[in-house]
Amino acid sequence: AQKITQTQPGMFVQEKEAVTLDCTYDTSDQSYGLFWYKQPSSGEMIFLIYQGSYDEQNATEGRYSLNFQKARKSANLVISASQLGDSAMYFCAMREASFLSYTGANSKLTFGKGITLSVRP
């Protein structure tokens, strides 16, 4: 069964510095997708970045980049130039290919426990 591990209980970073949030995963599928979501105290899950298992380049979305190391089964999120608004819970998630429908639509994300990030002014 698929599993996502996020072991950092809480992270602190100074404003304008970079921070790396760790994520390791376990799956027997060759095809899968990895996601990072941000959850502020309001509760809504905000999509940040996606990495496909066959993507050769690491994904980047603005200040977010994903350090994908397939052999080590890790998908760490790097946030550059942290801002106060980055303070939130961050979740790593995985979707296995077996849960893709013929339409290619999404289903069943498996989430890690999350990491709390606090940005200090």
Add this chain to the structure above:
Amino acid sequence: KAGVTQTPRYLIKTRGQQVTLSCSPISGHRSVSWYQQTPGQGLQFLFEYFSETQRNKGNFPGRFSGRQFSNSRSEMNVSTLELGDSALYLCASSLEGVNEQFFGPGTRLTVL
């Protein structure tokens, strides 16, 4: 373009009651997934609906059920509520062939 909306945002029920939560996906999205978030278990997949059909189901008891209407709006129902059902229930919608799932603000259910 309006995002995913969930109603109600907050709900207080007592044990044994039943509850219905509603989710309206982004216009054009036909896939709707439901997740339960608790401090102890984290985020867990409940089920997914696509074109009015349940396509995937998580490991939850039969007290948890759902449905999807022809306009893609979805409802989930929890019968015979237990204290452990207190959670944030999140709904997400997605477009075929697109990786991203868009989440709503959630419904926070408290069972007393």
